[in-house]
Amino acid sequence: MRKLYPQALADSSWDNTGLLLEAPFNPSSRRSNTVLLTIDLTRAVADEAIALDSSIIIAYHPIIFRGLKSITLANTQQSTLLRLASHGISVYSPHTAVDAAPGGLGDWLADIVTATKTTRSFPPESPDEDVVESVETPDIKKEPLTSDDDDPFIENKTRPVFTLHSHPSQTVLRPFTNKPPPPNIVAVPHTRRPIIPQSPELDSHPGAGMGRIVNFKDAQPLTIILDRIGRGLNNPKGFPIAIPQNKAISDIEIKSVGICAGSGGSMLANLDVDLLFTGEMSHHEALAAIEKGQVVISIFHSNSERGFLGDVLAGQLDEAVAKEWRVVREEERESGEKGVKEALEEDDFEVLVSEEDRDPFGIVILKHEKEE
Known part of the structure; x- marks a missing residue:
């Protein structure tokens, strides 16, 4: 995503783009190599990502716009972030x-x-x-x-x-x-x-x-x-x-x-x-x-944004990830980190557009x- 849409192009005077949630890698509950594209990261989309066993959500609109003083279940957006983190799903927003x-x-x-x-x-x-x-x-x-x-x-x-x-x-x-x-x-x-x-x-x-x-x-x-x-x-x-x-x-x-x-x-x-x-x-x-x-x-x-996901971004990302994943697998093949070797053995991945x-x-x- 950073190569296709560099963060330097974003309006940093007010926007909040990039990797907004980095879920820890847990080898014992490793998720599938599935990317889910969405405009808005709602609870329904989070449920969809969990059901699809996704590893990452590309959410066009940032779910975090301002600084957070706490992350609790009392706030619906924060609750969604906590659920995704607990399931090992990361969130990237290019906006x-x-x-x-x-x-x-x-x-x-x-x-x-x-x-x-x-x-x-x-x-x-x-x-x-x-x-x-x-x-x-x-x-x-x-x-x-x-x-x-x-x-x-x-x-x-x-x-x-x-x-x-x-x-x-x-x-x-x-x-x-x-x-x-x-x-x-x-x-x-x-x-x-x-x-x-x-x-x-x-x-x-x-x-x-x-x-x-x-x-x-x-x-x-x-x-x-x-x-x-x-x-x-x-x-x-x-x-x-x-x-x-x-x-x-x-x-x-x-x-x-x-x-x-x-x-x-x-x-x-x-x-x-x-x-x-x-x-x-x-x-x-x-x-x-x-x-x-x-x-x-x-x-x-x-609706002025959503069609772009299927018409353009999904195809771009599918092609870019195929190239990048080959490079990463080769570079990291000798890694001794627990669980990484098994993850690198999988060469398949999917880029999906949210139905929710x-x-x-x-x-x-x-x-x-x-x-x-």
Whole structure:
């Protein structure tokens, strides 16, 4: 992870990246060589890692942001850390290093709006197919109300039925491969650059920096960009958009886009671009933008980040670990440390994307049943 996304790229003025939990190595209860990728390290993800016998969790968001004066079971996040340590599972968080890196999260979002890199299923169903098959996610279990008469989820009612859809926790249709896009997917001519360039620039990662600004050679209809975002994010059930009050979506064309994963209000506030594309933005920030004639698309904080795990990071890490593990096994083969020799004999490993991880917000879809 440090080679792919050096900590020097992270915004150390506030972020907390790196190895946040180093679990002791216990030869008698050695875990499998399994890496679990997640955006947020919740109790559900911790349970998943324990069940998968993982050795380490790569959690994009740091579970520790500030100094801890104690680590107790009274705090849910600290309780999760204690459980993981007791099971021998370590935690690494790259966060803004991934945002800034060339080919990282910022470029993944820029690829989506420019159709530079396909995020569709492979292989396509036909040579001319470039449509992602829709994915239905399981509904969250609905708790009944106090009585059947008050329960809107009973089928014989003629009242509204509410269905809560959470965006898929991982890219279920897209294996993490480096296969090229189908030939009929053509990247839209554009230029891109960081909003805040990395300073000083790293020789190993030229062109790094926070956020991205995309300038299209030719203006793009907003409807087309919305379609690209929907496809690139694996068909979410919906997401917020703000447009100027005197405009309709079909009237708007976009020549430039400002991009920031996660919460992009402060980074995007003063950009002179047509579209602000981010995970979340406050009411007043969005209002100020549309008053200036800009469009705002916010796709929920971690939904602007999660697809990157399966589309990019899992494949990168799979390839990098395969090379690194061969070197480590050769270098450490003569180690006399108890239990290390047995561990080094295993050449297999897995990089998995969490199936439990998801944004805390879902979309409630209201459907009226037909009258008998």
